[in-house]
Amino acid sequence: MKRFGLTGAAGYVAPRHMKAIRDTGNVLVAALDPFESVGVIDHYFPDAEFFVSSELFEAYLEQLRDQGNGIDYLSICSPNYLHGPQIRLALRQGADAICEKPLVIDPEELLQLQDLEARTGRRVWTILQLRVHPELLKLKARVAQDSSVKDVVLTYITGRGRWYLKSWKGDPAKSGGLATNIGIHFFDLLSWLFGSVSRLEVHVRTDRVVSGYMELERARVRWFLSIDASYVPAPLRSKGQRTYRSITVDGEEIEFSGGFTDLHTEVYRKTLAGEGFGIAEAHEAIATTAQIRQAELSRASSSEHKHPFLEQ
Numbered sequence: 001m002k003r004f005g006l007t008g009a010a011g012y013v014a015p016r017h018m019k020a021i022r023d024t025g026n027v028l029v030a031a032l033d034p035f036e037s038v039g040v041i042d043h044y045f046p047d048a049e050f051f052v053s054s055e056l057f058e059a060y061l062e063q064l065r066d067q068g069n070g071i072d073y074l075s076i077c078s079p080n081y082l083h084g085p086q087i088r089l090a091l092r093q094g095a096d097a098i099c100e101k102p103l104v105i106d107p108e109e110l111l112q113l114q115d116l117e118a119r120t121g122r123r124v125w126t127i128l129q130l131r132v133h134p135e136l137l138k139l140k141a142r143v144a145q146d147s148s149v150k151d152v153v154l155t156y157i158t159g160r161g162r163w164y165l166k167s168w169k170g171d172p173a174k175s176g177g178l179a180t181n182i183g184i185h186f187f188d189l190l191s192w193l194f195g196s197v198s199r200l201e202v203h204v205r206t207d208r209v210v211s212g213y214m215e216l217e218r219a220r221v222r223w224f225l226s227i228d229a230s231y232v233p234a235p236l237r238s239k240g241q242r243t244y245r246s247i248t249v250d251g252e253e254i255e256f257s258g259g260f261t262d263l264h265t266e267v268y269r270k271t272l273a274g275e276g277f278g279i280a281e282a283h284e285a286i287a288t289t290a291q292i293r294q295a296e297l298s299r300a301s302s303s304e305h306k307h308p309f310l311e312q
Contacts (some may be wrong), residue, residue: 002026002272003069005061005095007086008077009033009041009050013100017075018044020268029064029071032057033078061093071095080181081174084109091120098125098271102184103279105176107287110279117279128277129263130189132270135256139249143193143218150194150249152221155309158182159229159242165207172293178210179292183225186247188285194219197288202295203310210292213305219249224307231309 004021008014009031018040021028028045031038034052041048051057064070074090076083076099084104090097103126104110113124130136143150160169168174175181191197195217202212209231211224224231229242236244247254270276300306 002072004028004073004075005057005071006031006075006077007033007057007082008079009038010035011077014077015040015044016264017077017098020265021045021075023262023265024268024272030057030060058089065093073098076100079168079174080105080176081168084113087113087124088116091116091122091124094120094122096123096125098127098268098276100127101188101282102176102180102286102289103282104286105180105290107283107290110283110286114279124279125271125276126278126282127264127267128185128188128192128281129267130185131192131277132263132266133256135254136189139254140193147218150219151251152190152194152219153246153248153307154186154190154221154223155244155246155307156183156186156224157226157229157231157244159232160227164227170207176289177293178207178225178227180289182227183210184285184289186223187288188282190216190219190221191284191288194221196284197291200288200291200295201298201301201305202292203298203300203306205292205297211307211310212292213300213307214288222305222307224309
């Protein structure tokens with residue numbers, strides 16, 4: 001049985017980590033969040049200690065370590081800009097970090113984390129759950145057998161209210177912007193399936209929409225991300241739907257809406273077996289989203305490079 005700490009216990013994704021810790025037969029000993037709406041802990045680990053102060057949380061972990069029963073892993077579910085400091089906290093405690101994506105906002109910081117891994121002997125892991133989705137594993141197997149360059153259209157809309165831009169998510173310095181905060185798992189999926197990015201255009205970049213075109217080793221991709229629910233296709237929007245996700249490969253829709261229930265748990269199983277996703281696997285998507293954030297806006301170099309939604 002491994003002993004876990006957890007940060008960001010009041011966040012949306014934290015219950016998936018608590019479930020994964022429990023379902024892999026391990027125990028959560030301490031959790032941290034500045035907010036106190038963490039009753040969900042009772043469902044999984046009612047005996048876990050809880051802290052609203054990061055200083056007291058770290059002091060408690062140090063006390064456990066000095067007593068010889070410190071944590072083995074720190075699960076990090078906090079806002080993006082806290083990931084780097086909390087990964088460092090984990091390694092200082094002699095624990096591995098299991099961090100939600102993005103590991104960090106800037107790719108340069110990954111080099112620092114690699115150096116820390118080498119000096120501490122501990123590992124930094126991340127959650128790339130789409131890489132263990134059964135349907136996407138089948139797609140990857142098919143793509144691997146076909147050397148042709150695919151035409152891909154990626155569309156992801158997740159309607160968010162006015163609160164979004166007033167929270168840390170709306171501050172690119174804290175979230176990395178839309179491409180990082182809502183798109184990181186899709187850009188990771190694209191590089192995992194089709195190879196590294198060789199060309200990138202950014203056509204639109206506002207606080208509610210980011211869109212462009214990229215070329216990978218085996219794909220040409222038109223992509224569109226937004227938190228504006230008005231972009232959801234009208235037939236779906238009329239039914240009250242505020243989210244729309246679509247990936248087509250050579251005109252064929254890739255369906256992977258189901259099968260998400262236990263993906264975090266599966267990633268935890270792989271991580272605990274030493275087969276999880278580390279800094280090397282995380283690098284490409286983090287570098288891509290940083291480039292999207294920093295690139296000069298341009299017109300589509302070809303009408304075939306423009307996402308269909310931009311015509312609207």
